[in-house]
Amino acid sequence: MSLRSFFQPVRGALLLAAGLIAFGAQAQTVFRVTTIPEEAATEQVRKFTPLAQYLEKQLGVKVEFTPVNDYPAAVEALVNKKVDLVWFGGFTFVQAHLRSGGKVVPLAQREEDTKFQSVFIAKTDSGIKSLADMKGKQVSFGSQSSTSGHLMPRSFLLQANINPEKDFARVAYSGAHDATIASVVSGKVDAAALDITVWRKFVGENKVDTKAVDVFYTTPGYFNYNWSVHADMPKAMQDKVKAALIGLSPAVPEQAEILKLNRATRYIETRPENYKGLEAAARSAGLI
Template sequence: MRKFFQGLAVGATVLAASVLSAAPVMAQDVINFGVGLYQPDKDKNDATYTPLAQYLEKKLGKPVKLRTVDSWEGLAKSLANGETDIALMGPWGYVLANNESKAQAVATIEYEGKPEYFAIMVTNPKSGINSPADLKGKTFAFGDKGSTSGYLIPFHFFQKQGINPDTYFSKVIYTKHQAIETQVAEGTLDAGADYNRNRDAMIADGLIKAQDSKIIWTSDPLPNDAVAVSETLYKDKAFVEKLQAALIGIGAELKKQPNLLPPRYTGFVKKDNSYYKPIRDAGLATGRLQPK
């Protein structure tokens, strides 16, 4: 009889374990929404993305706390250490986060109806620089090392050309995208790496003049910024589907509330980790990404 009850106890334990393992992981009460520093300063960035956070809060039925993180590397790390649950982040930052903490892309932002953009190199038209071949001995700026267009893709380009930036340029700096465009337009920096969306926005906002900025190199199309969720949150499939539906619904919602996204951003499209393979391949090729 004792063996019978012991058998029942073991069976109940196994059954309970199987039920628990099959149960969905429930999302936490407060969702921490991390956003990269897309705007010139944190206050403007927070103001720009607060409507999106409020929209998500309404659609997800949970408080959404917005936090601006001033570097792509920092945002990737915040996903890994649990400070961020959902992030709107650059492609390279996303690949880093996926590699380090298994964060997962669930959507991609669209710019003028397209889920892709371009890395560029810019100079001042008065510099006499017409192509990357003219950059030897010049000053050059990369974005931070978690940036796709500001660092990874131009670095990969230089690598394929047999160029070591540390010896090829007279000086290399790492700074923000907006600072690169401003210094190039002022003529205090010979050239730098950026992305077409940022240059377009700065010209439209009057932060730089089009006649003071010239593109001398453009990359192949790159996947736009990702909306990624932490590994823990990704296990809650019902929540992920609800989040994707909310993001896809923004396209129609913009007609009623244009400030949900910055100008020229037109919505989101459902994408997953495989969409960011070109960025991952570039990271592996440059040695900047170590497979785990």
């Protein structure tokens, strides 16, 4: 047997193995996206699936959007690199940034997130017209990890010398903004705090009767949501993701629909320093 004929099968086996490895690597090239569950899972899928499809075209890789069960799960998913891109609230970004030792990086935020607000709502016949009127009442926040549904409303209450645990008859946590609205409408609680954009969406879609339940207090502005990645993601991919998000244009019908679903006029670049105020508010409120 010649050396050539001896090595030919070996070479073929090595090429086959290399091909299988390459195929396996290719098959596993999936860019994973998730979000904090600020609304029901079905609504999250409706909102973010078109964005995932857009990113798939822009990045040239398969993109999958999968909802998670709660806010802490979104934090852990990115910290442990189980997903590649997460839509965080400002507070969950702070938690992920601290939990990862600074290795969670914010790429883009909506223009609206530079001066976000929360609203407090109550039944119009409840007699609640101010924050002080909430004393002795049953009050709901959203998730404990929510920026607009808990952290910042709590922070503004504390600034008004109102301590929820001492001054309210009961403090509840609904888990999501839509559930917060439902808790007031149904009479489970007397008043509640939530994301202003979710409230406006419900009002705009006639899902709540403002003659029966309406806003009695709107907070000052603060930085909020962003799209974040792990710092271990190659810089070239980070830049590609950021460019894709910032590149969404209201002038392109398909992209305008994505922006509308995301309640955004456009996306702009953001940086960790924008969320230092939220970190300070969380520390003052004893949440971190």
